[in-house]
Amino acid sequence: MQQDGFETTHVSRRDDARRQLEALDAFRSRLPKELACPWWNAPVMGGLLALLTFAMSLDPPFVFLLEGLCVALMGIFFAIARRRMGYFVNGYRRGRTRKIAIGMILAVYAMMALSGAG
Numbered sequence: 001m002q003q004d005g006f007e008t009t010h011v012s013r014r015d016d017a018r019r020q021l022e023a024l025d026a027f028r029s030r031l032p033k034e035l036a037c038p039w040w041n042a043p044v045m046g047g048l049l050a051l052l053t054f055a056m057s058l059d060p061p062f063v064f065l066l067e068g069l070c071v072a073l074m075g076i077f078f079a080i081a082r083r084r085m086g087y088f089v090n091g092y093r094r095g096r097t098r099k100i101a102i103g104m105i106l107a108v109y110a111m112m113a114l115s116g117a118g
Contacts, residue, residue, distance in 0.1 A: 034086070041081065048074050063112070 048070055055066035082088045 037085065044077060045074075048077065060112075064109075 052067060052070040055063050055070060058066060078088050078090070
């Protein structure tokens, strides 16, 4: 009995095994084309992160507005990339990693708001 990732299949004859191997080869040949990022992926994300970094040099009311805009644009970029490519690698996993990252972001914004610095 072989497991192909989606359902368990029974391979009882050589023809079945050959068809399974051909399907696997076809999938492997399509994989590099499907996982390729478009050329604009890195420049857009780099520009958004540069804008996010620049926002920290602004005065308090504008720092929060521009950073909020950057976060919203990153969410839109995430949705577009996820819809177009079928995946998006962001480095944040469910569970402890995401909770720690969100906690750190909230702590930084709280310190910025309390200090009045931008």
